[in-house]
Amino acid sequence: MYPQLEEVHGLVRKTAKDFVERRVEPNARRIDQGWYPRELLREMGELGLLAPHAPPEYGGAGLDFRSMVIVVEEVAKASPALATITEVQGSMIVYNLMHYAGQELREKWLQPVARGEKIIAFALSEPCCGSDAFSLETKAERRGGSWVINGTKLWITSGIYADAFLVAARTGPPEEKHKTVTLFLVEKKKCVETTPVTVMGVRGTGTAEVKFHDCEVGEEAVVGGVNGGFKVVLDDLNNGRTCVGAIGLGIAQGAIKEAESYAKRRVAFGTAIINFQVIQQYIASVKAHIEAVRGVVYTAAYYRDKGSDLFPLYAQVAKYLGSRLAVDATRTAMQIMGGFGYSTDSKVEMLYRDAKATEIYEGANEVVLNTLFKLAEKYEA
Ligand SMILES: Cc1cc2nc3c(=O)[nH]c(=O)nc-3n(C[C@H](O)[C@H](O)[C@H](O)COP(=O)(O)OP(=O)(O)OC[C@H]3O[C@@H](n4cnc5c(N)ncnc54)[C@H](O)[C@@H]3O)c2cc1C
Incomplete structure (x- = not known):
């Protein structure tokens, strides 16, 4: 048992592992080929894993954020795409709506979203602006x-399939940057083009x-108050970045x-390649980094x-080290597997492509390091 975890987290992991083995592993390639796993999200919702x-009154399992992180880690072992959604x-x-939405939105959306019956994307x-998000147009x-919303968002996960979007929009002079950004819940209607x-x-x-x-929404669609978007986004990104660390893990x-x-099965020069010390050291080195990152992600x-x-x-450290680990580990794994690792028949080929995204989304790593630099100064031992 890891010191940051309790008995209940063992049960969460067991439920997640079982679901992943039964439902995610058999569908991972299908997802990689473009199938949006809406029915798996619904099943995860039913199991309290989403x-x-x-x-429970909001459709969850009444547990904690460590449980969320464990689910994401387990799902990412088989399908980083499903883990990302x-x-x-x-x-x-869900965190955003729970903490910042008004009663009307909470009542309408939280249950179906936590149960995977409705999808909301984060836009x-x-x-113009990814890292410099608060220059948004x-x-x-x-x-x-009413409020009338106009603009273009890019790279939006679940964007094609979402029933609604949590949209960050400018609600005052652009020179005031982060002080004039507001979040709105916008339902998918004719005014939304994906x-x-x-x-x-x-x-x-x-x-x-x-x-x-020209998407029109009422005052109740505001999440976190008018011009309150900056605080909400930063708060939420810390959750997201911890989860990206878990995806990397x-x-x-x-x-x-x-x-x-593979190394146990593959024979070269008359012996399984696992018997070569260099292969053992590649594997041991990745495992050492996995344990180090595990400590950071669970601590966050x-x-x-x-x-x-x-x-x-810790959220920044988890994101930075978890994503680096994902890229390094998949590169090493592919090297161990030689030509087969590079073929599109190998799972490692998919994981290698998926890993790269973790260094970019939820804040590119350079931007995460900028934040980390400022935060770390405060906490020097
Ligand atoms: C697969 C995927 C899914 C995504 N899902 C979503 C989503 O659901 N919702 C959403 O809103 N966004 C999403 N994104 C967008 C993602 O958050 C942005 O791509 C990311 O923030 C980087 O922004 P950018 O692509 O505009 O790069 P840019 O901001 O143009 O950055 C380009 C390069 O410049 C560097 N750079 C920029 N500013 C600095 C600086 N101050 N210091 C040092 N280096 C800097 C960056 O680190 C990067 O290396 C997703 C992206 C991907 C790839």
């Missing part, structure tokens, strides 16, 4: 008692460009397991559950 941290929907969107990034203007974006990895996540043409385990099993989630002010620091 938003385990949400209270899960963390956006289950962690970021922050734009063609999407506008929301007051007209009568176009698929082809990506190298995490395929099947419905990545999209999403355009809003899962990818690394999935890849090295595959490579180790533990700090989140305990309300520690160390959480933001």
